[in-house]
Amino acid sequence: MSQENVDFVRASYEFANRTHTPDFDAFVADCEWHTRADLPDAGIRRGHAGLVKLASEWFGAFDHFRLDIEELLDAGDSVVVVTRLRGQVRSSRGEVDLAETQVCKMRDGKVAVVRAYRTKAEALKAVGLEE
Numbered sequence: 001m002s003q004e005n006v007d008f009v010r011a012s013y014e015f016a017n018r019t020h021t022p023d024f025d026a027f028v029a030d031c032e033w034h035t036r037a038d039l040p041d042a043g044i045r046r047g048h049a050g051l052v053k054l055a056s057e058w059f060g061a062f063d064h065f066r067l068d069i070e071e072l073l074d075a076g077d078s079v080v081v082v083t084r085l086r087g088q089v090r091s092s093r094g095e096v097d098l099a100e101t102q103v104c105k106m107r108d109g110k111v112a113v114v115r116a117y118r119t120k121a122e123a124l125k126a127v128g129l130e131e
Contacts, residue, residue: 006079101116
């Protein structure tokens with residue numbers, strides 16, 4: 001089941017990059033997305049409505065916004081996603097290239113909780129797989 005989770009999460013990120021909308025079929029209805037506390041969008045987005053809000057914030061603030069996957073790791077009931085958030089800030093035309101690692105906790109074959117971390121090491125520690 002773990003490789004299925006990895007493939008499932010990869011497909012949901014690819015869907016979001018392609019359509020600029022969340023893949024609602026990939027998330028349980030009562031999902032949560034915890035953004036990093038050190039970023040301006042810090043907080044928890046809940047449910048599908050919260051995903052819509054977060055996606056509109058990200059895709060609305062940047063031209064050509066992408067969550068590029070650098071690595072996916074099986075962590076049992078979670079998938080660790082090493083990403084780079086990339087885009088061009090609309091208001092300043094400055095480029096953003098931000099490393100972030102997200103942990104997607106699965107429930108019933110779908111993503112239930114996403115937690116974002118500054119580093120891969122922090123995320124691995126959170127799932128008990130310290131480097």
